[in-house]
Amino acid sequence: MKSHWQILVVDDESVMAESMAAWLREDGYAVDTAASGAEAVALARSNSYAMCFVDLKMPGGMDGIETMMEVKKIQPEAVVIIITAYATVDTAIAAIKEGALEYIVKPCNPEEISILVQRTIKVKNLQRENEILRKKLSRKYHVHDIVTKNARMQDLLHLTREIAGLRSTVLIRGESGTGKELVARAIHFSGCRAKARFVAVSCAALAETLLESELFGYEKGAFTGANAQSKGKFELADGGTIFLDEVGDISPKLQADLLRVLQERRFFRVGGNEEIRVDARVIAATNKDLAKLVEEGTFRDDLYYRLNVIEIQIPPLRERREDIPMLAAHFVDRLNHELGRAVECLSSEALRVLMDHNWPGNVRELENAIERALVTCRSTELTRDDFGFLGQSRNSHTWVIPPNTTLADIEKQAIKVTLERTSGNVKEAAAILDIDRSTLYEKIKRYEIARA
Amino acid sequence: MGDLLVVPIGEVENHWLQAAAACAEAMLHMPAQLLNPLPVPPSALHAQRNQYLSTSLLELLLPVGRERGARVLGVTELDLFIPILTFMFGQAQLGGRLALVSLARIRPEFYRFPPDPALTLERLRKEVRHELGHTLGLVHCGDARCAMSLSNSIVQVDAKNDSLCASCLARSQDHLRALQSGGNS
Numbered sequence A: 001m002k003s004h005w006q007i008l009v010v011d012d013e014s015v016m017a018e019s020m021a022a023w024l025r026e027d028g029y030a031v032d033t034a035a036s037g038a039e040a041v042a043l044a045r046s047n048s049y050a051m052c053f054v055d056l057k058m059p060g061g062m063d064g065i066e067t068m069m070e071v072k073k074i075q076p077e078a079v080v081i082i083i084t085a086y087a088t089v090d091t092a093i094a095a096i097k098e099g100a101l102e103y104i105v106k107p108c109n110p111e112e113i114s115i116l117v118q119r120t121i122k123v124k125n126l127q128r129e130n131e132i133l134r135k136k137l138s139r140k141y142h143v144h145d146i147v148t149k150n151a152r153m154q155d156l157l158h159l160t161r162e163i164a165g166l167r168s169t170v171l172i173r174g175e176s177g178t179g180k181e182l183v184a185r186a187i188h189f190s191g192c193r194a195k196a197r198f199v200a201v202s203c204a205a206l207a208e209t210l211l212e213s214e215l216f217g218y219e220k221g222a223f224t225g226a227n228a229q230s231k232g233k234f235e236l237a238d239g240g241t242i243f244l245d246e247v248g249d250i251s252p253k254l255q256a257d258l259l260r261v262l263q264e265r266r267f268f269r270v271g272g273n274e275e276i277r278v279d280a281r282v283i284a285a286t287n288k289d290l291a292k293l294v295e296e297g298t299f300r301d302d303l304y305y306r307l308n309v310i311e312i313q314i315p316p317l318r319e320r321r322e323d324i325p326m327l328a329a330h331f332v333d334r335l336n337h338e339l340g341r342a343v344e345c346l347s348s349e350a351l352r353v354l355m356d357h358n359w360p361g362n363v364r365e366l367e368n369a370i371e372r373a374l375v376t377c378r379s380t381e382l383t384r385d386d387f388g389f390l391g392q393s394r395n396s397h398t399w400v401i402p403p404n405t406t407l408a409d410i411e412k413q414a415i416k417v418t419l420e421r422t423s424g425n426v427k428e429a430a431a432i433l434d435i436d437r438s439t440l441y442e443k444i445k446r447y448e449i450a451r452a
Numbered sequence B: 001m002g003d004l005l006v007v008p009i010g011e012v013e014n015h016w017l018q019a020a021a022a023c024a025e026a027m028l029h030m031p032a033q034l035l036n037p038l039p040v041p042p043s044a045l046h047a048q049r050n051q052y053l054s055t056s057l058l059e060l061l062l063p064v065g066r067e068r069g070a071r072v073l074g075v076t077e078l079d080l081f082i083p084i085l086t087f088m089f090g091q092a093q094l095g096g097r098l099a100l101v102s103l104a105r106i107r108p109e110f111y112r113f114p115p116d117p118a119l120t121l122e123r124l125r126k127e128v129r130h131e132l133g134h135t136l137g138l139v140h141c142g143d144a145r146c147a148m149s150l151s152n153s154i155v156q157v158d159a160k161n162d163s164l165c166a167s168c169l170a171r172s173q174d175h176l177r178a179l180q181s182g183g184n185s
Helices: A014-025 A037-046 A064-074 A089-097 A110-138 A151-163 A180-190 A208-216 A252-264 A290-296 A301-307 A321-339 A348-356 A362-376 A384-394 A407-421 A426-433 A437-446 B014-028 B054-061 B117-135 B154-159 B166-180
Strands: A006-010 A030-034 A051-055 A079-084 A102-105 A170-173 A198-202 A241-245 A266-268 A275-277 A281-286 A310-313 B004-009 B032-034 B051-053 B071-076 B080-082 B085-088 B090-092 B098-102
Touching: A006 A014, A006 A037, A006 A064, A014 A030, A014 B054, A014 B080, A030 A037, A037 A051, A037 A064, A051 A064, A051 A110, A064 A079, A064 A089, A079 A089, A079 A110, A089 A102, A102 A110, A110 A321, A110 B085, A151 A180, A151 A310, A170 A180, A180 A198, A180 A241, A180 A281, A198 A208, A208 A252, A252 A266, A252 A301, A290 A301, A321 A348, A321 A362, A321 A407, A348 A362, A348 A384, A348 A407, A362 A384, A407 A426, A407 A437, A426 A437, B004 B014, B004 B054, B014 B032, B014 B071, B014 B117, B051 B054, B054 B071, B054 B080, B054 B090, B054 B098, B071 B117, B080 B090, B090 B117, B098 B117, B117 B154
Parallel strands: A006 A030, A006 A051, A051 A079, A079 A102, A170 A281, A170 A310, A198 A241, A241 A281, B004 B032, B004 B071, B051 B080, B071 B098
Antiparallel strands: A266 A275, B080 B085, B090 B098
16 A cells, blocks of 8 residues: 555445445555445544545435534544535535535546545645654653553553652653653653643753752852853743653762752752742653662662652563564654655564564664664665664674563573564474473463463 | 456457457466457446446456456446546456456547547557556556556546556566466455
8 A cells, every 4th residue: 555544435325435445445545435324433433534435315314414523523633525416505515514625526527536635645644744743842742652562561651640640759760762751751741730841851961060050040140151040940840840861870969959859849049049949740760770879878868769759660672572563663654754755564574683683772772773774775665684784783782681680580581582582382482492391381380471 | 377368348349459458468478368248237337427337347357267367357448437436447456356448538539539549559558557557456656657647537648658667567577476476366
């Protein structure tokens, strides 16, 4: 299919619906047909249609205009064209008034319908592109924007939804590129603070003094160059959320200041005497093991407990390999629009390369890999060769073993990944792992590994 | 791989059938067999429009060579339509066995021009390639010169070549190779 847009043709006369569908399919569209209004409504619940051609006169309770109104309730964005054999001014006005884009009288000149379809699809493509760009610009992500079918991630999303409406501090842990900020944004935009700001600060990127004035703002004359009063990120996030990325990297002095804000929800601007009150929800993130930093004495334990009210641990991509096909398809779809490409799919060999890669840079690395492959791809399918650059780094990658990992964790992971690769075939997995089949069964049972 | 059958629906002059068969042979790289004409089913006629329902004629072709998995090209003088459109130059099963082309609207006489057999022949070749292209899974091409581009008017038919563009040609060859290696589609 050259277009991913779906079209619905609704007519009680199957000859009419089928012939129209066949004609549109020759143009490269995926077309469904429905023989009644009720059938059309049922289809609209489970599919997304760019446009619907609906016959005006249909028996069985729902005529074309009623069908259009019901479909539009489910898919307000769908463009509806009402078709009729006998046009009257009254029905034409009624159709347009209720939201039909056009009212056409059959038989139509093929050119008329072609132009109508092309025009609609062009607008749909622009709307889609606009939506993607807007989302990218505002980065207003919701929980449902996170692509996953991994059980741990599903639990995490469930937790995210539950805590979205609370004010409690959240600590998000995860390796670089796992999407900590995405989860933080999803918490913010799914909760009651969504209308206020989401302010992100990267604590690792700034020097101590700079970070202090960045977080708390400063008064005029507080330091050289402070020519005017400036609000800090905490004040900007009043009523909303402040996201402190790489919170494990902040200095002891700032740790004390941060603790005070968390406890009392009050602070002073740098060089200021007036106490500022804020109501900002704090979401912190780190790729470090804060508990260990506390043990080593480089991170305050009281701050750690204040931050760690709700902890979210995002698994690395190599521990949720089952998400790779979905994520890859998602990125291909989105980047196709952004880059103006028309790649339809990934070959099974290409997908295998992606499944076998270790992804030290996690989801961000996968996104970048898809983008690079799309840019150089010459056909409508991404092949193994398009991901040749991954092979170069594949042999040189080092294992990233998270802190506090036990030998049992590693063994469990090795068994899980091997079983995924063999699609659950224990005999094959045992051969790869070079252990007895009975030993493998025993370990599967012991580690409670779910088999595909 | 199945064979290629060329079937007239109603009366069609032999030289048009020969030309259509030669064009189909060249495109599909298989010998064509010319069959006897099929009678026009009276139910296909829409009396008010004085046109024939294209899908009914495709249905008529359905049993032809079915057991052999043959590719079938129907050729007719009848003016074709589907309910929503005023007319069709031809129709095919996308990725299927059946294709149908009509001579009615590719003759200059239809547009009140003097008869021009050479021009009609050229248009016939384009339409045969176009409809058979659909049976090879090709959808309409954005290149207006490619035989697979959409023609809604005779002007658009005349604007295109009787050959496929490089991209459609490559895809049609892939499809043919897949057919030759055993799978029918």
